[in-house]
Amino acid sequence: MRVTLTDPSALIPGFEQTHREQSALYPYGPVEWQPVHTVYVPADRFDAGTTREWGDAALESFRRHLPEGDLAVILGATSGVFLDAPLGAPFGTDEDVSGAVHRMVAAKLAGEPVEDLRIDFEDGYGTRPAEEDGHASSAARAIAAMHAAGTLPRRWGLRVKSFADGDPVRAVRTLDGFLTGVVDRAGHLPEGFVVTFPKVLMRDYLYQFADCLGALEDGLGLGRGTLRFEIQVEAPQTTLFLDAGLVTSLRGRLAAAHFGVFDYTASCALPPHEQRLDHPVCDHARHVMRTVFAGTGVELSDGSLAASPASEGGSDVRALWRRHAELVGHSLKHGFYQGWDMHPSHLVSRYAAVYAFHLSRYGEYAHRVRAWEERRDAGEGVMDEPATVKTMAAALRRADLALGDGLARPPA
Secondary structure, eight states: OOOSOSOGGGGOTTHHHHHHHHHHHOOOOOOOOOOSEEEEEEGGGOOTTHHHHHHHHHHHHHHHHOOGGGHHHHSHHHHTOOTTSBOOTTSOOOOBHHHHHHHHHHHHHHHOSOSEEEEEOSTTTOOOHHHHHHHHHHHHHHHHHHHHHTOOOSEEEEEOOOGGGTOHHHHHHHHHHHHHHHHHHHSSOOTTEEEEEOOOOSHHHHHHHHHHHHHHHHHHTOOTTOOOEEEEEOSHHHHHHOOTHHHHHTTTOEEEEEEOHHHHHHHTTOOGGGOOTTSHHHHHHHHHHHHHHTTSOOEEEOOOOOOOOSSSSHHHHHHHHHHHHHHHHHHHHTTOOOEEEOSHHHHHHHHHHHHHHHHHHHHHHHHHHHHHHTTOOOSTTOOOOHHHHHHHHHHHHHHHHHHTTSSOOOOO
């Protein structure tokens, strides 16, 4: 064809450098496994049996208060899923979503109740300088014992105190004592470790904390970049300095951003009864986090429901599950596939809502992706764009990772 410009490359001499910067900032890698929750346990209440105790308590409550036919009571319309839809292809079964979710939740609670564990030395623990060293040491012993027994969750770590509270030395000392204790007892740092860095009110705190992690790596003989951390977005001030450049300027140490609902809503002067995950103020913060970190590989996590069943009675337990499932569904619809769980009862509604969310659309997405790949009409008036197909393929991958081995299906 006839063209007007003889050498377009001469007009964009800086393209290669710009493209390299784009690739560094936005790697757009494949969907990887991400825990569906983080369980926070105060350090003084944690031992090597804690995660199993949580699972046993959740499973007992599940069996007592949630027969299969009652799943709709806690999910139903609040989660926007179709519990009575048959799974069908590609699962090769006529079992409906409700039956599959019920079976999978029971298996999960029995086999792997906690995917991500955080031993809390911050708000859930309080200020107790005379005891914190001892609790850091006992937590390290418990982690080493869990590792030896094969019961350590796939992700694990601790939450240190905030630099914003004015005592960074305390935060670093606890982290140091904990990590040193784990490495001394286990002989190495088991895989899956991450540290939570709360209340980041100043951007410089991030770099100061990263420097401390580097010094710990050197002192413990760990490879550079082994110690990664997640920041908590707990105040409007934090959203003002979040940007994708943090990923490269922190040299890959930034693993995730977690939303802190109660500190954030308090900072916005919301009254106590409006301090909830589905408040529009929280939606705005989540959208900022989503926009800033889109394509960077930084994981996102939502916050928690600070409530437990009012009693052990069935109606109170199911009311808690219903509200928690509603909030989990709200997070999932906003693209936040992880959240915090603060009580054993939350495990039931967490897994039920997550599994139902993924299963209820799995067959539809698989059909539409396959139709696109085979260059045929998906039917029912659907006209999928390439970006939508890519998103559905990612959703299928995310579902496979979240569901794990819980649902037998033929290979693709």
